[in-house]
Amino acid sequence: MYDPFSPAFQADPYPAYRRLRDEDPVHRHDDPPFWALSRFEDVWAAVRDPAAFSSAQGLTFYPDEIGRLGLAPTIVMLDPPRHTALRRLVSHGFTPRRVAALEDRLRAFVRDRIAAMERREADGEQADLHRDFSSPIPTYALAHLLGVPEPDRARFAPWVSALTTLQDDGFTAASLNEAGAADAVAEMFGYFTDVIAARRADPGDDLISALTAAEADGEKLTDWDVLGFCFVMVAGGNDTTGNLISHAVALLDEHPAERERLLADPALITGALVEFLRLEGSVQALARTTTRPVTLHDVEIPAGQKVMMLYGSANRDEREFGPDADRLDVTRAIPRHLGFATGVHFCIGSHLAKLQARVALEELLSRHPNIGVDRTRAVRIHSPFTRGWRSLPATNL
Numbered sequence: 001m002y003d004p005f006s007p008a009f010q011a012d013p014y015p016a017y018r019r020l021r022d023e024d025p026v027h028r029h030d031d032p033p034f035w036a037l038s039r040f041e042d043v044w045a046a047v048r049d050p051a052a053f054s055s056a057q058g059l060t061f062y063p064d065e066i067g068r069l070g071l072a073p074t075i076v077m078l079d080p081p082r083h084t085a086l087r088r089l090v091s092h093g094f095t096p097r098r099v100a101a102l103e104d105r106l107r108a109f110v111r112d113r114i115a116a117m118e119r120r121e122a123d124g125e126q127a128d129l130h131r132d133f134s135s136p137i138p139t140y141a142l143a144h145l146l147g148v149p150e151p152d153r154a155r156f157a158p159w160v161s162a163l164t165t166l167q168d169d170g171f172t173a174a175s176l177n178e179a180g181a182a183d184a185v186a187e188m189f190g191y192f193t194d195v196i197a198a199r200r201a202d203p204g205d206d207l208i209s210a211l212t213a214a215e216a217d218g219e220k221l222t223d224w225d226v227l228g229f230c231f232v233m234v235a236g237g238n239d240t241t242g243n244l245i246s247h248a249v250a251l252l253d254e255h256p257a258e259r260e261r262l263l264a265d266p267a268l269i270t271g272a273l274v275e276f277l278r279l280e281g282s283v284q285a286l287a288r289t290t291t292r293p294v295t296l297h298d299v300e301i302p303a304g305q306k307v308m309m310l311y312g313s314a315n316r317d318e319r320e321f322g323p324d325a326d327r328l329d330v331t332r333a334i335p336r337h338l339g340f341a342t343g344v345h346f347c348i349g350s351h352l353a354k355l356q357a358r359v360a361l362e363e364l365l366s367r368h369p370n371i372g373v374d375r376t377r378a379v380r381i382h383s384p385f386t387r388g389w390r391s392l393p394a395t396n397l
């Protein structure tokens with residue numbers, strides 16, 4: 001039934017999610033021990049109640065995840081009131097205007113990536129939609145926002161992939177040492193520590209300068225706060241965004257009539273992004289820890305237990321989205337969803353993710369309206385927490 005580690009589950013988790021929602025909405029998993037909530041209403045309410053469902057013990061079902069990573073807790077692993085103060089400060093620097101200002105450069109980069117895929121095909125190779133297109137886009141956007149100078153960007157990409165590997169493996173202690181991931185993280189922290197010091201001394205118009213200057217109620221961000229935020233952005237904003245773009249193309253490949261609707265009216269792309277994320281969420285599940293006993297559907301979850309929020313299941317719950325919840329409808333009205341979570345930790349990068357995915361799809365569909373993917377040769381990432389691709393060969397370029 002529900003085994004978050006099994007390759008079969010990871011390939012297609014949706015039948016197991018449905019059974020959980022229908023038969024066992026407060027599921028107890030034994031090894032490792034955790035609980036799982038699968039219905040929309042339950043996940044929605046729990047995530048909006050950080051007093052009972054805390055983020056401070058980390059977001060996976062592994063005990064002592066924060067200690068194992070060797071990191072001080074970052075914004076996403078803090079509860080109110082500390083989280084509230086930090087989020088307010090970060091929001092002063094990470095503004096919608098700053099994100100919107102990226103659009104022209106991003107579009108130029110996206111066009112370059114399309115040209116690179118075309119060149120690969122012209123050379124007789126098969127382009128990889130994920131590796132050659134979707135995945136480099138967020139790395140570019142984040143490097144640009146953070147003000148990583150052009151010559152340093154070649155160093156930035158391997159750090160990103162080390163963090164991504166960590167995530168794919170679910171932050172296990174073993175994966176920390178694998179492929180030098182811990183070294184890469186340490187190197188990245190060293191690099192950004194120097195950047196922060198340099199920007200404090202001589203501010204520019206980049207996000208790090210804005211974060212070091214942000215002030216609210218007489219409080220400012222410490223170097224560690226800025227570093228921690230850079231870490232969450234790079235760890236949480238890369239693969240998630242790349243996978244949204246790849247999943248969008250894969251879903252359109254499976255639903256030609258929906259593709260026709262988008263091609264006939266590209267203005268629909270903005271709304272369709274949320275539908276893609278609802279059906280194939282990059283973040284499938286994250287944990288909270290109960291601070292007190294909680295009773296749900298007559299089941300008592302004791303205090304101090306890890307509880308997985310199955311966002312990927314909640315987003316397909318027929319109780320919320322109707323009997324056709326599993327169907328792609330690019331014009332579906334979606335008053336609420338959990339693709340970016342909800343409540344205090346609602347994804348602060350959702351505007352940035354949507355900007356990138358919109359520009360990527362606008363450009364790709366206008367140049368290659370019939371682009372598809374070869375699922376028989378695709379390689380998925382293996383994670384109980386995230387959903388996406390390592391490789392997704394493109395067709396019809």
Ligand code: HEM
Pocket residue numbers: 055059075076077087232233236237238240241244281282283286338339340341344345346347348349350352353
């Ligand atoms: C499609 C792309 C993305 C998805 C699906 C996604 C998803 C999420 C989710 C589900 C959370 C809540 C975590 C939780 O429940 O504990 C979150 C938080 C967060 N995301 Fe994203 N994210 C995406 C893109 C980005 C980007 C591009 C950034 C870059 C800035 C970003 C930065 C963050 C940060 C900093 C938080 C923590 C916010 C807080 O704790 O207050 N995300 N994201």
